[in-house]
Amino acid sequence: MPEEVVQVEDLHVWFPLRRGLADILRRRPRRYVRAVDGVSLSLAEREVLCLVGESGCGKTTTGRALLGLVKATRGRILFKPSPRLAKIMEENGVSLENGYVDITRLRGRLRRAVRREIQMVQQDPYSSLNPRYTIRYTLEEPLIIHRIGDEETRLKKVREMLEAVKLVPADDFLDRYPHQLSGGQRQRVAIARAFILEPRLVVADEPVSMLDVSIRAEILELLLKLRNRYNTAILFITHDLAVARYICDRIAVMYLGRIVEIGPTDKVIEEPLHPYTRALVAAIPEPDPANRKKLRTIPIKGEVPSAVNIPAGCRFRPRCVAYDRHPEVRPRCEKEEPPLIDMGGGRRVACWLYA
Ligand SMILES: Nc1ncnc2c1ncn2[C@@H]1O[C@H](COP(=O)(O)OP(=O)(O)OP(=O)(O)O)[C@@H](O)[C@H]1O
Numbered sequence: 001m002p003e004e005v006v007q008v009e010d011l012h013v014w015f016p017l018r019r020g021l022a023d024i025l026r027r028r029p030r031r032y033v034r035a036v037d038g039v040s041l042s043l044a045e046r047e048v049l050c051l052v053g054e055s056g057c058g059k060t061t062t063g064r065a066l067l068g069l070v071k072a073t074r075g076r077i078l079f080k081p082s083p084r085l086a087k088i089m090e091e092n093g094v095s096l097e098n099g100y101v102d103i104t105r106l107r108g109r110l111r112r113a114v115r116r117e118i119q120m121v122q123q124d125p126y127s128s129l130n131p132r133y134t135i136r137y138t139l140e141e142p143l144i145i146h147r148i149g150d151e152e153t154r155l156k157k158v159r160e161m162l163e164a165v166k167l168v169p170a171d172d173f174l175d176r177y178p179h180q181l182s183g184g185q186r187q188r189v190a191i192a193r194a195f196i197l198e199p200r201l202v203v204a205d206e207p208v209s210m211l212d213v214s215i216r217a218e219i220l221e222l223l224l225k226l227r228n229r230y231n232t233a234i235l236f237i238t239h240d241l242a243v244a245r246y247i248c249d250r251i252a253v254m255y256l257g258r259i260v261e262i263g264p265t266d267k268v269i270e271e272p273l274h275p276y277t278r279a280l281v282a283a284i285p286e287p288d289p290a291n292r293k294k295l296r297t298i299p300i301k302g303e304v305p306s307a308v309n310i311p312a313g314c315r316f317r318p319r320c321v322a323y324d325r326h327p328e329v330r331p332r333c334e335k336e337e338p339p340l341i342d343m344g345g346g347r348r349v350a351c352w353l354y355a
């Protein structure tokens with residue numbers, strides 16, 4: 001078994017809503033957007049785990065919590081640092097627990113030291129690169145920040161990365177600015193920048209959604225190639241199950257801040273268990289008319305509730321078709337939030353139908 005790079009335990013990220021004067025005078029309790037509301041997951045070395053789910057379900061917020069860009073309200077993020085980083089931790093009085101450190105508790109210098117090993121690729125290659133930096137400086141900057149190498153070795157590394165992402169000959173790209181590249185080329189630069197520090201974990205948030213369909217596969221291949229080269233784990237965020245199927249080892253399906261189903265990609269897509277996953281899978285465009293008819297009706301109803309007023313009991317209940325069809329489980333669905341139930345074969349599903 002490859003070792004786990006990160007273990008997220010019961011992560012909550014709640015954003016407080018602003019209170020008006022009337023709320024304060026009436027002593028109404030503070031209300032929260034419960035963007036991430038109890039997520040547990042882990043990623044092994046080299047593993048690509050997809051986080052799928054519809055807009056607003058908390059995918060980006062989960063990724064940002066891993067990167068330390070938002071504060072965890074509750075829960076732990078246990079990260080296994082490289083030996084080099086582990087040594088820095090210990091020298092600074094942070095003791096590791098079985099080789100893991102809870103990064104939600106780190107601040108300042110140590111938190112920044114962790115950032116060297118957890119990188120990100122964003123959705124929009126137009127806004128993620130600084131327009132005033134040349135490609136050379138864009139790639140060199142992370143090395144400078146983390147005081148890696150001298151000018152000569154850094155330039156060598158920059159060239160190497162440009163070649164790895166197929167921006168060749170590298171010398172033709174070094175002095176260009178982002179506006180002198182195509183969208184696909186910019187995303188290659190963003191990927192090179194994320195991998196130049198040889199991170200242990202990369203959070204890739206919809207990295208191909210804004211790209212032309214014709215180049216998506218190339219960019220996905222590129223991510224896999226770099227994953228292989230550096231043994232990096234990738235948390236791949238997407239709302240597109242077809243992309244997930246292409247790139248992921250496992251899929252975690254999120255709904256309103258929680259994971260409702262997780263398991264090996266093929267199993268989840270071929271035989272989805274949770275009523276929400278079934279609805280997502282049914283929405284994948286199906287080119288074969290013979291298969292199309294069985295997906296005639298999309299088994300979901302209503303709209304996503306707000307993350308401020310999460311329904312009691314099972315949070316998916318108001319939209320759940322199975323709830324209507326299975327009166328025997330209804331009382332449970334109304335009262336208790338289903339935990340992730342182990343279905344064997346690495347699959348877990350949060351639905352009372354399987355209890
Ligand atoms: N900084 C913030 N302050 C307040 N609310 C926020 C903040 N960031 C995110 N949210 C809210 O948290 C919820 C989850 O947002 P998030 O961006 O994680 O969703 P997502 O799954 O990435 O959606 P999409 O697929 O549209 O990118 C949303 O309701 C969003 O409005």
Ligand SMILES: [Mg+2]
Nearest residue numbers: 059060061205
């Ligand atoms: Mg998002």
